[in-house]
Amino acid sequence: MTAERVCAESEISVSEARRVVLGGIPIAVVKDSAGEVHAIGDTCTHGDISLSEGFVEDDAIECWAHGSRFSLTTGKPLNLPAYEPVPVFTVEIIDGDIFIDPTITKAN
Ligand code: FES
Numbered sequence: 755m756t757a758e759r760v761c762a763e764s765e766i767s768v769s770e771a772r773r774v775v776l777g778g779i780p781i782a783v784v785k786d787s788a789g790e791v792h793a794i795g796d797t798c799t800h801g802d803i804s805l806s807e808g809f810v811e812d813d814a815i816e817c818w819a820h821g822s823r824f825s826l827t828t829g830k831p832l833n834l835p836a837y838e839p840v841p842v843f844t845v846e847i848i849d850g851d852i853f854i855d856p857t858i859t860k861a862n
Pocket of ligand 1: 801820
Protein backbone atom coordinates (compact mmCIF):
# COMPACT_ATOMS: atom_id res chain seq x y z
CA MET A 755 0.00 0.00 0.00
CA THR A 756 1.18 3.49 -0.68
CA ALA A 757 0.69 6.61 1.34
CA GLU A 758 -2.80 8.06 1.21
CA ARG A 759 -3.76 11.71 1.36
CA VAL A 760 -5.68 12.37 4.56
CA CYS A 761 -6.45 16.09 4.33
CA ALA A 762 -4.74 19.44 4.03
CA GLU A 763 -2.45 20.21 6.96
CA SER A 764 -4.33 23.47 7.44
CA GLU A 765 -7.59 21.58 8.07
CA ILE A 766 -6.32 20.32 11.44
CA SER A 767 -5.92 22.85 14.22
CA VAL A 768 -3.15 22.90 16.80
CA SER A 769 -3.92 20.38 19.58
CA GLU A 770 -6.66 18.74 17.49
CA ALA A 771 -6.97 15.00 16.85
CA ARG A 772 -8.89 13.52 13.94
CA ARG A 773 -9.82 9.87 13.41
CA VAL A 774 -9.28 8.37 9.97
CA VAL A 775 -9.41 4.78 8.77
CA LEU A 776 -6.75 3.77 6.23
CA GLY A 777 -6.55 0.23 4.94
CA GLY A 778 -8.99 -0.78 7.67
CA ILE A 779 -6.69 0.63 10.38
CA PRO A 780 -8.08 3.34 12.68
CA ILE A 781 -5.51 6.12 13.00
CA ALA A 782 -5.50 9.30 15.06
CA VAL A 783 -4.00 12.18 13.11
CA VAL A 784 -2.88 14.71 15.67
CA LYS A 785 -1.36 18.16 15.48
CA ASP A 786 0.57 18.73 18.70
CA SER A 787 0.82 22.01 20.56
CA ALA A 788 3.94 22.90 18.57
CA GLY A 789 2.09 22.39 15.27
CA GLU A 790 3.77 19.12 14.29
CA VAL A 791 1.55 16.44 12.74
CA HIS A 792 1.64 12.86 14.09
CA ALA A 793 -0.22 9.65 13.25
CA ILE A 794 -0.73 6.96 15.88
CA GLY A 795 -3.02 3.99 16.31
CA ASP A 796 -6.40 5.37 17.36
CA THR A 797 -7.38 2.58 19.74
CA CYS A 798 -6.23 2.86 23.34
CA THR A 799 -4.32 -0.24 24.42
CA HIS A 800 -6.19 -0.33 27.73
CA GLY A 801 -9.69 -0.48 26.24
CA ASP A 802 -11.67 -0.04 23.07
CA ILE A 803 -11.61 3.74 23.21
CA SER A 804 -10.81 6.12 20.37
CA LEU A 805 -7.79 8.19 21.37
CA SER A 806 -8.80 10.93 18.94
CA GLU A 807 -11.70 11.65 21.31
CA GLY A 808 -9.15 12.46 24.00
CA PHE A 809 -7.17 15.53 24.90
CA VAL A 810 -3.98 16.74 23.24
CA GLU A 811 -1.41 18.42 25.45
CA ASP A 812 2.11 19.22 24.32
CA ASP A 813 3.30 16.10 22.44
CA ALA A 814 0.94 13.59 24.06
CA ILE A 815 -2.71 12.57 23.84
CA GLU A 816 -4.75 11.54 26.84
CA CYS A 817 -7.38 8.81 26.72
CA TRP A 818 -10.58 10.26 28.16
CA ALA A 819 -11.66 6.98 29.75
CA HIS A 820 -8.99 6.39 32.41
CA GLY A 821 -6.36 9.03 31.78
CA SER A 822 -3.44 7.21 30.19
CA ARG A 823 -1.35 9.62 28.13
CA PHE A 824 0.43 8.38 25.00
CA SER A 825 3.51 9.96 23.47
CA LEU A 826 2.74 11.14 19.94
CA THR A 827 6.34 10.49 18.88
CA THR A 828 6.88 7.01 20.36
CA GLY A 829 3.33 5.74 20.95
CA LYS A 830 4.34 4.67 24.46
CA PRO A 831 1.99 5.23 27.36
CA LEU A 832 3.37 7.76 29.83
CA ASN A 833 1.29 6.55 32.74
CA LEU A 834 -0.95 3.67 33.79
CA PRO A 835 -3.36 2.00 33.39
CA ALA A 836 -2.27 1.46 29.75
CA TYR A 837 1.14 -0.20 29.48
CA GLU A 838 1.31 -1.31 25.83
CA PRO A 839 2.26 1.22 23.12
CA VAL A 840 0.12 2.15 20.15
CA PRO A 841 1.72 2.03 16.67
CA VAL A 842 3.20 5.21 15.23
CA PHE A 843 2.89 5.81 11.50
CA THR A 844 5.12 7.86 9.24
CA VAL A 845 3.63 11.19 8.21
CA GLU A 846 4.63 13.05 5.09
CA ILE A 847 3.58 16.59 4.30
CA ILE A 848 3.59 17.12 0.55
CA ASP A 849 2.55 20.47 -0.86
CA GLY A 850 0.56 21.21 2.29
CA ASP A 851 -1.28 17.87 2.32
CA ILE A 852 -0.91 15.13 4.94
CA PHE A 853 -0.03 11.67 3.62
CA ILE A 854 0.08 8.52 5.76
CA ASP A 855 1.00 4.96 4.82
CA PRO A 856 -0.82 2.69 7.29
CA THR A 857 1.49 -0.23 6.46
CA ILE A 858 4.65 1.57 7.61
CA THR A 859 5.12 2.02 11.32
CA LYS A 860 8.01 3.49 13.21
CA ALA A 861 9.57 1.23 15.78
CA ASN A 862 8.34 1.94 19.28
S1 FES B 1 -9.47 2.81 27.94
FE1 FES B 1 -7.83 4.22 27.64
S2 FES B 1 -6.92 4.41 29.60
FE2 FES B 1 -8.54 2.98 29.91
